[in-house]
Amino acid sequence: xxxxxxxxxxxxxxxxxxxxxxxxxxxxxxxxxxxxxxxxxxxxxxxxxxxxxxxxxxxxxxxxxxxxxxxxxxxxxxxxxxxxxxxxxxxxxxxxxxxxxxxxxxxxxxxxxxxxxxxxxxxxxxxxxxxxxxxxxxxxxxx
Numbered sequence: 001x002x003x004x005x006x007x008x009x010x011x012x013x014x015x016x017x018x019x020x021x022x023x024x025x026x027x028x029x030x031x032x033x034x035x036x037x038x039x040x041x042x043x044x045x046x047x048x049x050x051x052x053x054x055x056x057x058x059x060x061x062x063x064x065x066x067x068x069x070x071x072x073x074x075x076x077x078x079x080x081x082x083x084x085x086x087x088x089x090x091x092x093x094x095x096x097x098x099x100x101x102x103x104x105x106x107x108x109x110x111x112x113x114x115x116x117x118x119x120x121x122x123x124x125x126x127x128x129x130x131x132x133x134x135x136x137x138x139x140x141x142x143x
Contacts, residue, residue: 038073050127083118
């Protein structure tokens, strides 16, 4: 898959808007946007390595991939990045996109699991977990 800077910018704008509307409870600085774009760009290398590791051909870039694979790059910024809030924003995005509601207690537990996995450098496990939630939400919507 070849992706141009212009194509990536569209995804970065979308992903950044999701984060700002779903997770911006504490008013991060506007400078965070630049750091976010850099993290999203760096996530492409991780996405490519993931595809190579599991022998898949990525034919389209999707929001969930960029959101999850950007986490470790966002942790390395000077900004007050909160993993729990960020993961919650991903699940909120899924709820909005698929017009479903996750059980709040289960969601809280899922977010904690994802946060622990991120802290153990298990990004692929987090992506797989959230991708499974996305597929479940898609199936529930189509019932």
